[in-house]
Amino acid sequence: MAMARRRLLALASQLQRRAPAPPATQPWRHATPRFLSSAASGPLDRLKTPPLARPAARNPASSPWDRFGGGQKRTMFIQTQSTPNPQSLMFYPGKPVMEVGSSDFPNARTAMTSPLAKALFAIDGVTRVFFGSDFVTVTKSEETSWDYLKPEVFAAIMDFYSSGQPLFLDSNSAAAMDTAIHEDDSEIVAMIKELLETRIRPAVQDDGGDIEYRGFDPETGIVKLKMQGACSGCPSSSVTLKSGIENMLMHYVPEVKGVEQELDGDEEAELAGAGQME
Structure with a gap:
């Protein structure tokens, strides 16, 4: 019995010497994960960026509206409305046009006093321009298509409002109040x-x-x-x-x-x- 006990103790001592020493620390418990370390620079670094982070602001100079000049991004939203005249279309720039009355330009010669009217008549196919309180009516020739004309009119109106020019070069050119009641009226x-x-x-x-x-x-x-x-x-x-x-x-x-x-x-x-x- 004593001999068997001594053999068991000797075997246990040998196994203990061969077993590797347990690590002092567990890496999965104490080590800082690589993608959270400030020194990490691997592909997992992208996890440090919030998932809803906004992209960097674009350079306004790369705006697609730059072809209309100035590199300024346009935010005007122009609406259109049909009229009983199939050759005329109303354009609403979302801004006041005429503060008082209205103004009609039956041809390009009469449009010389208004930068906006002049720009619209410079578009091939435009035959008449009219200013209302909050809209611009453009009349075209019969052979011209609105599919071609509308983008050109949009660009002319946006360019005018972004330029800061007055609607009329001469304040006396604005339409008179033809319906104003005067003292000598019957x-x-x-x-x-x-x-x-x-x-x-x-x-x-x-x-x-x-x-x-x-x-x-x-x-x-x-x-x-x-x-x-x-x-x-x-x-x-x-x-x-x-x-x-x-x-x-x-x-x-x-x-x-x-x-x-x-x-x-x-x-x-x-x-x-x-x-x-x-």
């Missing part, structure tokens, strides 16, 4: 102007145009008006003038016997040419 004329300003003009402006008071003949009872913007040359303008405006004026002002449209020289020539072609 009661009939005052009533006509009030109806035009409060009842008729807002409805016409909704269609991208305007109507200008040109006078009243008390002897014949004829009111002379001028259609502007999209309403000028619109196929339904004569119907609007007679069925809508004339009926309303004659209803509220019995002295009014009719309404006539007054045309400029260029418009008369265009109508005469159209009649000869037909």
Whole structure:
């Protein structure tokens, strides 16, 4: 028994000498993970960046709008609206256009006083420009497509508002308040102007145009008006003038016997040419 016990003790002593010494520390308990160490520079370093970190700000000079000049990023959002005239389209820049009244540019010659109107007429295919309170109406030629024209108009409007230029180079070029009531106006004329300003003009402006008071003949009872913007040359303008405006004026002002449209020289020539072609 004593001999067997001594052999067991000797075997245990040998096994103890051969076994590796346990490490003083456990690396998975005390060592700092590599990707959390400030000295780490491996691929796992990306875990130190928050997952929702914002990318670095882009250089404004690389904006796609730079081709329109200045390297300034544009934030204007322009909306469009159709009109009864298929050749006219309303553009809403989201900013005031005319503070008072409206302004019509039937040709490029009349647009020399306005940088915006001049820029729009520089676009091939634009035949008329009109400024309303918060919109710009552009009329095109029949052979020009809106698919081509709209991006050019967008660019011209954005360039104008970013340039800081005034709408008119000469303040006297702005449209006069044709419906303003003066002291020397008769009661009939005052009533006509009030109806035009409060009842008729807002409805016409909704269609991208305007109507200008040109006078009243008390002897014949004829009111002379001028259609502007999209309403000028619109196929339904004569119907609007007679069925809508004339009926309303004659209803509220019995002295009014009719309404006539007054045309400029260029418009008369265009109508005469159209009649000869037909």
